[in-house]
Amino acid sequence: MSLWLILGIVLALLIAAVALYLFTARRYQSSDSVANSYDQWTEDGILEFYWGEHIHLGHYGSPPQRKDFLTAKADFVHEMVRWGGLDQLAPGTTVLDVGCGIGGSSRILARDYGFAVTGITISPQQVKRAQELTSNELDVRFQVDDAMSMSFPDASFDVVWSIEAGPHMPDKAVFAKELMRVLKPGGILVVADWNQRDARQTPLNGWERSVMRQLLDQWSHPEFASIEGFAEQLAATGFVAGEVITADWAEATLPSWLDSIWQGVARPEGLVRFGVPGLVKSLREVPTLLLMRLAFGTGLCRFGMFRAVRNRGYGAS
Template sequence: MFLYYALGVLLISVIIGVVIYLLTPRTFETPETVATSYDEWTEDGILEFYWGEHIHLGHYGSPPRRKDFLEAKADFVHEMVKWGGLDKLPRGTKVLDVGCGIGGSTRILAKDYGFEATGITISPKQVQRATELTPEGVSAKFQVDNALDLSFPDNSFDVVWSIEAGPHMPDKNKYAQEMMRVLKPGGTLVVADWNQRDDRKVPLNWWERIVMRQLLDQWSHPSFSSIEGFSEQIAETGLVDGDVVTADWTQETLPSWLESVWQGIVRPEGIIKFGLSGFIKSLREVPTMILMRVGFGSGLCRFGMFKAVKAKSATSTKEANTNEVVNV
């Protein structure tokens, strides 16, 4: 009898969660809507409880293997460091983490590699929480900033780093331009992002358009770029030395989606900690995570890696505009 009762409660909860999911999309409107969404996710603590200090996917190896959910997230950071060649850089290297969340990656870059790391996010609550989580003596600091209009001067950082921030950017060209602008000549840009298939080659079919619409609307995403498209946008900044290097880490990160759902099952203490409202809020995210698994598993979405070196003779757009004004 108890089993039937439990299944009934679960079914009702699922129905409620799906209804809330459909009735309360978090459609992108302005960067402020992104900030509000992350403020809410940070303030209630549910996302941190289940995902830890890394609000990004994990790396499960190639080929993927069973791994602890939180360990895989930390491993992702180390794998990205190696892929970008950053493990060869000296201590004291100045790094900008664009879209730092609550600072998990920024702290690893500071603690494990000795980098002087600055994390920026558009969410004031994330900055507050990232600062709270950072121990004294760790060379990581955080501030509110807009990735499309960075407050730093040209040529400020040896490395610019970003994980899964691109889908929130309404202007991908400006996103690429600003990251390359604040990078020092000879410095390295390393980006990891959710991407969609290049629809210039294979257009999205009817069901893919429906899935993609939900992936955009539910998590405040204006659009996904393709790996090919964003690499072209980085190159088109005119600030790149040589080619933009790309890689596809879809298979390495794919287990993260169902593992995220599984965390809610194997860690029922979250229901006690956050109560019924927290349970419903968590349940609301399940359809999106399942759709993400469908998208990345079917080839509709891809997990892209990007690496570029700034040309030593590069002149940024802001520098060029300033020079034009002076010449006039």
Template sequence: MSMSWLFSALGFITALLTVGIVIYLFTSRRYQSSNTVANFYDEWTEDGILEFYWGEHIHLGHYGSPPQQKDFLVAKSDFVHEMVRWGGLDKLPPCTTVLDVGCGIGGSSRILARDYGFAVTGITISAQQVKRAIELTPEGVSAQFQVDDAMALSFPDGSFDVVWSIEAGPHMPDKAVFAKELMRVLKPGGVLVVADWNQRDDREIPLNFWEKPVMRQLLDQWSHPAFASIEGFSELLVGTKLVKGEAITADWTQETLPSWFDSIWQGIIRPSGLVRFGASGFIKSLREVPTLLLMRLAFGTGLCRFGMFRAVRVSSD
């Protein structure tokens, strides 16, 4: 009888997992247009689930080199300061103008404004993110937010001293246009600092039999048209003819790698989210776990890399 019960339980679990996988695969959020991305972030911002678990910074954390155990939210804040130092922005004076491209709900923008005295403009394709960013920004913090499309920025040429972007690139359908827009709005001598999810350069090592379907899911599940490689995006920046010399790059994969398991761990150690968001919120959050695990697999095996980019705009076009 006990064996019969065990087989029945295993059968039920197997059936449940099969149904879950089918639902996961057939309810993907493939990129179709900028509206797909806007709707994706509008939804996550309105229900508050992502902010509850990930805080004000909808990006990975920096855990040091070599990585050390660190609070998830502290690691995210530390990432911003590490990126500032890596980009040399800590040497810039107060009132430096900064464009934060893909600002989310403004976490990085507020740090740049509050801790470094920069005058920050954050842009995102999501109207709900802009609304929430404004709500979270105290008076006296020089950070403003607006809806704008990184593929066709509304600002004139040479508008900002610094252009800053974290993990926005995978949502851009044309990486060459994205690179051109980032450099275009920089003032002559201005600095571009970008952090992004990147794919291994498949011109050197093509994707193998298991990497192709994994990469397909990483694109389809979170509305990404494509990942650039570190080498490829660096070439695109230089190809704009607006970069002084070469683009500087770095690989922060190891420094950011703990973020993927930490993001899942938040759902386990913060069960109050079950009360706050109910069964529907739990199911919605649970649905993201396979993608987070696939991200950890991809970044842990070298299929994906976390790229850092720094470029200076030429003094004259």
């Protein structure tokens, strides 16, 4: 095969990927658009192949250290457990994993900490795959549920846990109230999320608004909250005892974006497994990943951590 033919094939693939990126944006329309997006990502298996069982960012330390991509993702779960004080809780503690994906975090919480975990996602295909990946020996179950209107009674869980689900929620105040509603009095909420800079303090300029529009439209996000704004919405539920504790883990998670792109280079067997259509689908995500790296690296986006304790008064049952 001549060099010119190879270059021509590569160029054609890049053009196809760019065309997919430009003309097939996955804009948020309803919870169905989110469910459909995750169903497709789960069915084709590409996301799981490159990102593993944890469909969230990794934790590389602060300052960040070189680390295996998949190891960093598992480390994130343990770091979040410690940050939230969940490592002090007894085995058998009931945990609701909101936006559980294919169950990676749920399995760690059950296996390594002895928690009884219920994972929910809006995607039926994610529930199916999570069940396939989970040993019957673990105290974990998965179900389809809408985080904006959960099927659980008030005060159902000792811990409510959520990683990177918030950007898919169209009304952050409703999301905040649902998270706190299902938490038992004295229970702990721990949330990790993609957030944007608080525009009330520093308004977004033209290029920042353009970048944010792409980050929303490409991955079925209606809106990013700010760390300050979501903390205020949690406090406004009336369920929080004391203050909402926050942190920004942007620095510790930042290497994930370029590492996720590097997986396509470091694991060429994916081309054999998924073929040319899979390669085009993978390349289609590269611009969004690069924009995410730009946004988090410049402070336009932040990685918010939230911890709140449910009070023993208002709304308790």
